[in-house]
Amino acid sequence: MRLSSDEIVFWQYGLFKLNATIVFTWALMLVLAVGSKLITRKLSTGLERSRWQSLLEIVVTGIEKQIEEVGLRRPDKYIGFLGTLFLFVALASLCTIIPGYEPPTGSLSTTAALALCVFVAVPFFGIEQQGLGGYLKSYVEPTVIMLPFNIISEISRTLALAVRLFGNMMSGTMILAILLTITPFIFPIAMSALGLLTGMVQAYIFSILAAVYIASATRVREPMPKPTADH
């Protein structure tokens, strides 16, 4: 039994391998990039707009609203990163209804790469928002004793992001494969519907957690309001 789609190799030349993960990742990237390019080629601001434009508008405004609810003031600055994460993970799990497709997020290399992007993006946005000193100062809040724990939490949450997404997607395909050998008729359909739901929830979780991490790094600490004396 395969543990990930890394083990399906389509083409190999020396050290250079072209496995299913890379192929499907590039296919998804192509669908996302070409699709949005085609849709945004002629945008209209009037009342008459195409169906595809309405779809994209719903997606973009929905993501912006979610980012804003997490606590990031200006969602247009972060939607490029967070929205892409969400759309990629969501499309990767949505495409599992296509036969012969293996979700690239079911491989630890893909999810580790996505988590590393978050790991780099958090200090990037943090330094951009409150300067290098202000960002580094957030590591010694509230006291210096917390410095190692803050660093450990930075690393462990990256690991947790990667393993959570990998485990969920891998368990979905694996449970399906096991069920197909036991009850091959109706029951796998219900489980694959459940897999679609978990895929969507995981995409949401992944991007929301990234948004929460960025929000906690970019938050400028406001001084506590002085308690008024007269009551």
Added chain:
Amino acid sequence: MDSITLIAIASIVTAGLTIALGSIGPALGEGRAVATALSSLAQQPDAASTITRTLFVGLAMIESIAIYCFVVSMILLFANPFWNHIIAQAAGK
């Protein structure tokens, strides 16, 4: 008993124990979370969207603990590094 049998027994038993013990805690936690969310939904139906969103995020975080156990047991069963090491050694002889 040679080392291959020992490793096989240890891996299979540990994989079963991992998923069995590791799913107890998340199951209890998820039950509590859903029960509390339901009672707060009954008290404040207006806040349904916020409660549901937080519930989903929390459930996925709790469930990821069970998923870690599942990943570990799958690694023990299908991609066991000790097993692979012994097999490679036996092939080399």
